[in-house]
Amino acid sequence: MNSLLLIGLLLMPLFSAAFLLLLRRRCLLRRGLLLVASSLQVVLAWMLVLTCSDVGYVVHSLGSWGPFVGIVVVADMTSSLLVLAGATLALVCVAYSFFQTLASTEHPLRGVLIQFLMVGVNLSFFAGDLFNLFVAFEVLLLASYALMSLEADDWDVKQSYPFLALNVLGSSFFLMACGAVYASYGTLNLALLSERMLETTGDGRGAVLAALILTVFAIKAGAFPLYFWLPNSYPTLPAPVLGLFGGLLTKLGVYLLMRFTGTVFPPNLDYHYLVLMWMGGVTMLLGVLGAVSRGGVQSILSYHILSQIGYMILAVGFYTPYAFAACLFFILHNIFVKSCLLLNGGVVIVLNGTDELKKTGGLWKLAPLLGLIFLLQALSLAGIPPLSGFWGKYMIVLEGIRLREFFLAALALAVSVLTLFSMLKIWLGAYWKDAVAGYEPDLKKKGWKGMSLAMGVLVLISLGMGLVAQHFVGFCLRAGEQMLDAAAYRQAVLGGWDRRGL
Amino acid sequence: MLEESIIMVGLLVGCSIYLILQSSFVRILLGFAMLSNAVNMFVLLMSGSPDQRQAPVVIKDGPFVDPLPQALVLTAIVIGFGVLGYMVMLFYRLFKACGTTNSEDLYSKSRETFLIEPEEAEK
Numbered sequence: 163m164n165s166l167l168l169i170g171l172l173l174m175p176l177f178s179a180a181f182l183l184l185l186r187r188r189c190l191l192r193r194g195l196l197l198v199a200s201s202l203q204v205v206l207a208w209m210l211v212l213t214c215s216d217v218g219y220v221v222h223s224l225g226s227w228g229p230f231v232g233i234v235v236v237a238d239m240t241s242s243l244l245v246l247a248g249a250t251l252a253l254v255c256v257a258y259s260f261f262q263t264l265a266s267t268e269h270p271l272r273g274v275l276i277q278f279l280m281v282g283v284n285l286s287f288f289a290g291d292l293f294n295l296f297v298a299f300e301v302l303l304l305a306s307y308a309l310m311s312l313e314a315d316d317w318d319v320k321q322s323y324p325f326l327a328l329n330v331l332g333s334s335f336f337l338m339a340c341g342a343v344y345a346s347y348g349t350l351n352l353a354l355l356s357e358r359m360l361e362t363t364g365d366g367r368g369a370v371l372a373a374l375i376l377t378v379f380a381i382k383a384g385a386f387p388l389y390f391w392l393p394n395s396y397p398t399l400p401a402p403v404l405g406l407f408g409g410l411l412t413k414l415g416v417y418l419l420m421r422f423t424g425t426v427f428p429p430n431l432d433y434h435y436l437v438l439m440w441m442g443g444v445t446m447l448l449g450v451l452g453a454v455s456r457g458g459v460q461s462i463l464s465y466h467i468l469s470q471i472g473y474m475i476l477a478v479g480f481y482t483p484y485a486f487a488a489c490l491f492f493i494l495h496n497i498f499v500k501s502c503l504l505l506n507g508g509v510v511i512v513l514n515g516t517d518e519l520k521k522t523g524g525l526w527k528l529a530p531l532l533g534l535i536f537l538l539q540a541l542s543l544a545g546i547p548p549l550s551g552f553w554g555k556y557m558i559v560l561e562g563i564r565l566r567e568f569f570l571a572a573l574a575l576a577v578s579v580l581t582l583f584s585m586l587k588i589w590l591g592a593y594w595k596d597a598v599a600g601y602e603p604d605l606k607k608k609g610w611k612g613m614s615l616a617m618g619v620l621v622l623i624s625l626g627m628g629l630v631a632q633h634f635v636g637f638c639l640r641a642g643e644q645m646l647d648a649a650a651y652r653q654a655v656l657g658g659w660d661r662r663g664l
Numbered sequence: 665m666l667e668e669s670i671i672m673v674g675l676l677v678g679c680s681i682y683l684i685l686q687s688s689f690v691r692i693l694l695g696f697a698m699l700s701n702a703v704n705m706f707v708l709l710m711s712g713s714p715d716q717r718q719a720p721v722v723i724k725d726g727p728f729v730d731p732l733p734q735a736l737v738l739t740a741i742v743i744g745f746g747v748l749g750y751m752v753m754l755f756y757r758l759f760k761a762c763g764t765t766n767s768e769d770l771y772s773k774s775r776e777t778f779l780i781e782p783e784e785a786e787k
Binding site for chain 1: 684692696699700703704706707709710732733736739740743746747750751754757758761762767770771
């Protein structure tokens, strides 16, 4: 039963994508199917979270070949929780896109590609095998390349190339790392790899391979020297897809950094942690400075994704159960808050016809509720108590002080102030100042109320995370400890299977 | 056997990086195609040298060549082909939209000059 949940989360989006492909001309039926499939994924993910919270790990060996010769998929508390967050976000973005465009004018492939993207995302969260993870990444990336250029106009389409080029390079490194890992350790299974890496600690190959694999995930996460694919390409996406990308894809990279440093690699890679920590610090500073330099709502927010990624990587670099819990909480907060802000930017585009801050304005008077949504989420992002962003940052800074990394803790606090500054820039430009003559917001535009309603769900979730933080933090603390308990992971995956001389 | 192959992979990766860093789309495309082949070859090498070893086809005695990297490479070739197909289409669309196959030209244009029709720009 438990493995059915796991398999269901992989097959449900795959089948729905296949059926959606058949329904190119039946637009209402297509929407209905997409909505049902997205909702079912949320239900399945919710059941999986409850199961993982009870039993710790859900492991399924495909075809019952066992972990030594076959492929396994593994869910633990962290991955199931993130899959739940991803499925919820996908549902909200799908509902939002229904309000944004009429069924007859919507691109028929958007829903299909979103479902393929979810196949890749879910499989990457559950993969228990390095090569399987590579395949999952490619499924996800191909869907994201296609979404990137699907609805772009002739001017915007050239931004897909840097996105494509850096990710293809990253994938080549990844494949090379797979080959090298197999040659060095004779396995691709993560649990077995972790066992063998632990047996050969002090062997130089382990450190080099770890560095190669972590580089790949840092590219996917958008960490400091490797983030150039993100800030120009994301703002060209249509708002619902941008919300999904901004919320999910980079966070997947951070999750994999956590999974590999925490569970797979031996716990003595001090130099790697140091590099990760400083990479996080520089990413958060450069991300927020880049955001301040931009002049459009979506481009400020896209650049700002990087700054938030910096906090998460900083927490991974601290490498303690508490820091991992903080990282998980911060990822969850960011999935909901950042996407909500990006979706909000989409409403600004609908009302004003543009998101350039020079031309927007006057929304606070006309649509105060929309302004309130923005304000709540922006303050949460900056870390004002008692909103959800505060708790994540509080935990990270606290752990930084405990580990005597005073400079990085101070940097994290300073970046919060700059975050507030860049959010204020949007607030003043789009909401507070009077409308610019010739670009008055038009409240008669269709759909924006429904879009705001969809965002309301995200606001409620993030408010809940902030106001009853006790429960969420408790769950995250358990998940963080589980993530660093490599022995339990190995026992869950390998225990009870015949080794047959392997 | 192994040494020559490793040198070959190194050469291919070097050439592909050189090609990717050029500004012409055709060269970039060839660079990425070559890179994916180089990486596939690298993975294939992980089977080890076939000298003194049997192919694991029927049960015979003897040290076998590791069959797994070949299975991996098969998947990787298909994926690489798909990505390359997308890249060709993207470059074709960029060529249709912007009338150039040179990335330097493409990314140096500002939005204002781009929006002018080519005939007007010539005047």
